[in-house]
Amino acid sequence: MDVMRIIDSGRLRILFQPIRDRRKNVVVGYEALVRGPEGSPLELPKKLFKAARKAGGRQELEMACFRKALSVYRSRLIGSGALLFVNFHPVVLSSCIDEILFELDGCRKKTVIEITEASKIRCGRDVFRQLKNGGVRVALDDVGIGDRSLSSICDLESDYLKVDKGVVRGIVSGNGSADKYGLVLSFLVKFGKQSGARVIVEGIETLEQLRLTDKTGVELVQGFYFDRPMPAEHWADSGNKLVVTKM
Incomplete structure (x- = not known):
């Protein structure tokens, strides 16, 4: 199946996964997640993006993905008051930032751009400044992995830090390193509070993981333990409405 045909035919599917505030027990945002056509070889995002890279x-x-997520959010979820979280690779973000800001007109204050592989962005400060000056909030994704992750959270002024799933898995590991992963998470929470960035722990799948992350003082969480990614209609439907608060 040709990935470019999927794009051109509008067959990309956008699912939304809530981000929850543990203290207030409310939903504060939705991360937009892409899927290919259901049942196709490119349904999963890893395969979809791999095919896209090969095709240039x-x-x-x-x-x-961004345009469709924004369109669906505007039509189905913006009234909830929850923020929209969308992902961008730094190279794409740098190349398309003017276009992105234009598309976000009227919705900038409700949008958080998650930047993946942020350590690879050479013009990070300028891009971050341009986004923030335009009223868009920024999140660093996959914090806690990679040899330059620490330098990224220090050098780039982000509004949110999204802790990598590997850290969450590590705190329940049975190989003797669980305490060290707990220290890493506690450090990130403390760093976030002192630097003004809100920490989001994603990938929480079990009650044990939740209990251990709660001990570190984490406020914002995301994962299958709470919610699986679902179409916007699921969250917008009157039977599935969730209490929402502004971040």
Whole structure:
């Protein structure tokens, strides 16, 4: 199946996963997650993006995902008051930032751009400044992994830090390193509070993981333990409405 045909035919599917505030027990945002056509070889995002890279169409895929997520959010979820979290690779973000800001007109204050592989962005400060000056909030994704993760959270002024799933898995590992992963998470929570960035722990799948993350003082969480990614209609439907608060 041709990934570019999927993009051109509008067959990308956007699911939304809530981000919850543990203290207030409310939903504060939705992360937009892409899927290919249901039942197709490119349904899963890893396969979809791999095919796009091979075809030289990563930028086209990310921008198509962004536009569809924004369109669905505006029509179905914006009234909830929850923020929209959308993902961008730094190279795509740098190339398309003017276009992204234009598309976000009227919705900038309700949008958080998650930047993946942020350590690879050479013009990070300028891009972050341009986004923030435009009223868009920024999140660093996959914090806690990679040899430059620490330098990224120090050098780039983000509004949110999204802790990598590997840290959450580590705190329940049975190989003797669980306490060290707990220290890493506690450090990130403390760093976030002192630097003004809100920490989001994603990938929480079990009650044990939740209990251990709660001990570190984490406020914002995301994961299958709470919610699986679902179409916007699921969250917008009167039977599935969730209490929402502004961040």
